[in-house]
Every structure is written in structure tokens, then in C-alpha cells.
Amino acid sequence: MWIPKIEDAQGPIYLAIANALEADINEGVLDQGDRLPPQRELAYRLGVTLGTITRAYGEAERRRLVKGETGRGTYVAPETHKVSPLVPKEDEPDVCDLARNFAYPHLNPSLSDGLVRMAGTVGIDRLNGFVPSEGLKAHRETGVLVFKDYGLEADPDRVAVTCGAQHGIQVTCQALFRSGDAIAVDRFTYPSIFPSLASIGLKAVSVPAIVRADGGFGAMDPDALAQAAISHGIKGVFLMPNMQNPTTHTMSAEEREDLVRVAREHDLKIVEDDPYTPFLPETLPAFGALAPERTASIASISKVCSPGSRIGFVHVPELFGNSIRNKIGESTWMASPITAELIAGWVREGHLFKTLRLKRIANRTRFRQAVQILSPYYLQGDTNKVFGWLRLPAHVDADAVQAALGHQRISVLSSRYFQLRDHAPAPYLRITFGSEESDERFRRSLEKVRATIDQLAELPELSRPVG
Incomplete structure (x- = not known):
């Protein structure tokens, strides 16, 4: 009979049990198909309440570690995973997408033009051959123009072209850090940073944010970052200063200076990712x-055009110029000079500015609709933010809301x-404003989001055992 080792655990017991289960699966103590102890029996063996075991098994199922079968019990799940809802699907015309942050792709410049x-x-034929891993000079100079909109006077000799921002994050972290290094991230952050860091042997360390007077989230807490540098030996920090x-949240000048001070005091490298800055006034x-x-800075025009x-x-x-060139070369040799030239033309001809103007107008309308329909629930954001962070009642399970909406074909x-x-888990949802083209479907879907939260909020709060 499997018994988790939780004698030295700190924090909620149900999380300690779920963590021990995950560790034993990873270490081969448990194999797929192994049956877990009945909940009542495990509760007796550990001296905790049945509710604690129920929550632990529920958390393990949420992590896709186990699968419960009525009448048979709970088993270690097979090594198959559902496709992440972040991954685009080719054709889902009946689903209203409020999950993925595609930022009004129907307003992008004409590809055919x-x-x-x-x-x-x-x-043009020279673009059909190999180019330096860092990209052609003309395309790196396009990067200089893009970085200018991000508040950075970039040196073209220190710019490299990548296959999008996610590739940029990965090769930058490979260039700046060594396998085994710990990197600080916000408690809530860009989802792909976790697998990106893990795939190159880096460990993410979660650091809490400052909570604002209105209950919303501010920047990463500089005191907590300093403590993480001491207690976890972190070597760097991943930050999204604008439209986190x-x-x-968009950091104030003071918040940026406070984090820079901590980075210098503890010799931390900074990786800043800023895909949404062009939307801000x-x-x-x-x-x-x-x-x-x-600091290594990453920019992308994917959300813009x-x-x-x-x-x-x-x-x-x-200092890291040669390393970044090598990492790009090792991963993909080079970003496509053909599509880099396409982007360079759009930048030179002012299409980015025109596209941004249209998207800002559309976003103002969508955000105001969202605030109106979702009230009284607090939606962190503003008219320039292309998504919102919706705070649910404390006893409402965000996963339950997501699942209920999924049955209604809303993601x-x-x-x-x-x-x-x-x-x-925390009681928050991210709602995106620009992935759905139809204004009417967007409005009706928000009304269903509001109705679903209302229904779940009216359910009696489950008693929560001390364990």
C-alpha cells in the first residue's frame, strides 16, 4: 500500500500528499496503472480527515497525475496528456475563444499585399539562402526600430533575429544561464515560461507580487525577490514590465528602479519579455x-501584426553576443530571412502603426463591454490591455468555471x-478580448461567463477541513 512521506511537509496537508504522489511517480516508485489506496483507508493511515484525502486526490487529478474510475478506484494515469488549450486548433468555428491571446488577428495587415x-x-533571391544566425543587418536594424517603441535605444550589433518571442526566451536563457540555475518568476506569469525553463535544465522559483490598494496585483515584490536570491540562490529574474x-499590470518607474536595485545588489541577470508594449499609450x-x-530584452510583433x-x-x-548567436544556430540555424523581410517592409511602410490604431479602437470597446457585463466581479486591466484578470468569489473554483464554460463551447x-x-489554485480567470472576431459572439459569451460564475457562487461553500 502506497503511503506518502509527509512528516516534514509544510503548508496544507492535501498539497503535501499531492506533491509526494507526483514525486513518487517521477522517481518510478509508482507506475502508470498502479491503484492508489482507498481514500478512507489512507486517511486512517495518515491520521487526517477524509476531506483532506479527497482534496489531495482531486489536486492530483487536476495535475493529470491520476484518474478516478467509478467503482474501481483511483489509478496513476497513463502517460498521455490532453492537448493544452493554449495550442491553436485548425478549425473550431463553434467555440468562442476567450482563452488564447491572439490580439485581433482579423485586423492584421494584408499578407497578399x-x-x-x-x-x-x-x-530578393538572396533571402532564399543561408544568412548569419543573428540575421541580416537590415533585419536587425528593423529590430532597433521595434525596440525603440519599447523604451530601449538598441544597438544593432547586439540585436539578433529569432523565430518569435518564445524562441527568443529559450535561446536567451540558454545564453545567460547554466543548467541547474534557479530563475525567479512572478507567482502568476506567462504559461510557456515553465516548460521553456525546464527543457533547458533551469528551475523556476515563484515570487509573489505586491498587492495594490484595490486588491489587484502590482509588480514583483522586490523584498521577496531579495529573499529568494538569498534562500534559493537564484541567478536571474524573468519579468514582463508592461501588460504583465x-x-x-504595467510597472511604474519606481517599481522598475526597485527591482533593478535588487538585481544589482544580488548580481541577478534580467530577462524582460515585452510583447504587448506597443498597445500602451x-x-x-x-x-x-x-x-x-x-538585461536581455525580447520583442515580438506577433501580437501586433x-x-x-x-x-x-x-x-x-x-558579453553574451557570441553566445546568443551560437544558441540560435544550434536550435534552428537562423530565423527565416524571408519572413523577416516581410516584417521589415511592414515596419518601414508604417503598417504597424495603422494596425495598432485599429486594434486599440476595437480593444477599447471590448474592454468596456467586459467590465459592464462581468460586474460586480473585479476585472483587472484597462482599455489598452488586450486581456483581463478576473477575480472570482473566494469559494468559487476557477477550474470548475473553466470546465462549465467548456461545455458551453466557450474557452x-x-x-x-x-x-x-x-x-x-487561486480564484482567477484570464479573459482575452481579441481572439474572437464576432462582436456579437464576444458579447454573448461574456454574458454566459457572468451567468456561470453567478450560478457557482450561489452553491454552498464546501467545508474545508483543517488538514
């Missing part, structure tokens, strides 16, 4: 400008996608 313009470019995903100095000696191009830019301290994301797996 861009390709026609490219066809007439002098020397998912909380929407005001540009504050980037971390790459405030602490250029220790062309996710299909898979073009991003990184700007790194001079949203609960807080668990934005935090480390061993953290307790």
Missing part, C-alpha cells in the same frame, strides 16, 4: 535601458495555467 511588395524587392501576463524606460549591463511570420528580436549585453483559462504546478 505584403508578398506582392516583397516580390518586387531588389535582390496574466495580471495586466505611454512608454516607460525598459529594463534594458535601466540596467543594460545585466503577424504571428504567422514567427519573427522576434533579442537585445543582449555585449477561458483558469489561474493554474499561469503558476507552478505545486501552488494551490
Whole structure:
């Protein structure tokens, strides 16, 4: 009979049991198909309440570690996983997408017009061959123009072209850190950062944010970051200073300076990811400008005009220039110079500005609708933010809301996608405003979100055992 070792556990017992189960599966103590002890018997063996075991098994099932079967018990799940709701699907016309953050793709510049313009470019055939791993100079200079909108006067010799921002994050972290290093991240952060760090042997350490007077989330707490540097030996920090995903918070100048101070005191490298900055009306100095000696900056135009191009830019301290070139070369040799030229043309011809203007107008309307329909639930964000962070009543399970809406063909994301797996679920949903093209479907879907939360909020709160 499997008995978890939780004698030295701190925090909620149900989480300690789920964590022990995950560790034993990873270490081979438990194999797929193994049957777990009956809940009542395990509760007796551990000296805890039956409710504690029920919550532990529920948490393990939420992590897809186990599967419960009526009449048969609970088993270690087979090594198959559902496709993440973050992964685009080719054809789902009947699903209203409030989960993935595609930022009004129906307003992107005309691809056919861009390709026609490219066809007439002098020397176009050179783009059909190999180019340096960091990209052609003309395309790196396009990156300089993009970084200018991000509050950073970039040096073209320190810019490299990547296959989008996610590729940029991965090669940047490979260039700046060594396998085994610990990297600080916000408690709620960009979902893909967790597998990206893990795939290259880096450990994510969750750091809480400052809670604002209105109950919303602010920037990463600099005191907590300093403590993490001491207690976890972190070597760097991943930050989204503008329109943080998912909380929407944009750091003030003071918040940026406080985090730079901690980074310098503890010799931390900074990786700043800023895909949403162009949507904001005001540009504050980037971390790459405030602490250029220790900051790698990542920019992408995927949210602005062309996710299909898979073009991003990184700007790194001079010390890491050769390393970033090598990491790009090792991963994919080079970003496509063909799509880099497409983006360069759109930047030169002002299409980014025109596209942004249309998307900002659309987003103002969508955000105001969301606030009106979802009231009285608090939606962190504003008219310039292309998603919102919705706070649920404390006793409402965000995963239950997501599942209930899924049955109604509406996709949203609960807080668990934005935090480390061993953290307790939190009552938040991210709602995106621009992935759904139809204004009417967007409005009706928000009304269903509101009605679903209302229904779950009216259910009696389950008693929660002390364990």
C-alpha cells in the first residue's frame, strides 16, 4: 500500500500528499496503472480527515497525475496528456475563444499585399539562402526600430533575429544561464515560461507580487525577490514590465528602479519579455535601458501584426553576443530571412502603426463591454490591455468555471495555467478580448461567463477541513 512521506511537509496537508504522489511517480516508485489506496483507508493511515484525502486526490487529478474510475478506484494515469488549450486548433468555428491571446488577428495587415511588395524587392533571391544566425543587418536594424517603441535605444550589433518571442526566451536563457540555475518568476506569469525553463535544465522559483490598494496585483515584490536570491540562490529574474501576463499590470518607474536595485545588489541577470508594449499609450524606460549591463530584452510583433511570420528580436549585453548567436544556430540555424523581410517592409511602410490604431479602437470597446457585463466581479486591466484578470468569489473554483464554460463551447483559462504546478489554485480567470472576431459572439459569451460564475457562487461553500 502506497503511503506518502509527509512528516516534514509544510503548508496544507492535501498539497503535501499531492506533491509526494507526483514525486513518487517521477522517481518510478509508482507506475502508470498502479491503484492508489482507498481514500478512507489512507486517511486512517495518515491520521487526517477524509476531506483532506479527497482534496489531495482531486489536486492530483487536476495535475493529470491520476484518474478516478467509478467503482474501481483511483489509478496513476497513463502517460498521455490532453492537448493544452493554449495550442491553436485548425478549425473550431463553434467555440468562442476567450482563452488564447491572439490580439485581433482579423485586423492584421494584408499578407497578399505584403508578398506582392516583397516580390518586387531588389535582390530578393538572396533571402532564399543561408544568412548569419543573428540575421541580416537590415533585419536587425528593423529590430532597433521595434525596440525603440519599447523604451530601449538598441544597438544593432547586439540585436539578433529569432523565430518569435518564445524562441527568443529559450535561446536567451540558454545564453545567460547554466543548467541547474534557479530563475525567479512572478507567482502568476506567462504559461510557456515553465516548460521553456525546464527543457533547458533551469528551475523556476515563484515570487509573489505586491498587492495594490484595490486588491489587484502590482509588480514583483522586490523584498521577496531579495529573499529568494538569498534562500534559493537564484541567478536571474524573468519579468514582463508592461501588460504583465496574466495580471495586466504595467510597472511604474519606481517599481522598475526597485527591482533593478535588487538585481544589482544580488548580481541577478534580467530577462524582460515585452510583447504587448506597443498597445500602451505611454512608454516607460525598459529594463534594458535601466540596467543594460545585466538585461536581455525580447520583442515580438506577433501580437501586433503577424504571428504567422514567427519573427522576434533579442537585445543582449555585449558579453553574451557570441553566445546568443551560437544558441540560435544550434536550435534552428537562423530565423527565416524571408519572413523577416516581410516584417521589415511592414515596419518601414508604417503598417504597424495603422494596425495598432485599429486594434486599440476595437480593444477599447471590448474592454468596456467586459467590465459592464462581468460586474460586480473585479476585472483587472484597462482599455489598452488586450486581456483581463478576473477575480472570482473566494469559494468559487476557477477550474470548475473553466470546465462549465467548456461545455458551453466557450474557452477561458483558469489561474493554474499561469503558476507552478505545486501552488494551490487561486480564484482567477484570464479573459482575452481579441481572439474572437464576432462582436456579437464576444458579447454573448461574456454574458454566459457572468451567468456561470453567478450560478457557482450561489452553491454552498464546501467545508474545508483543517488538514
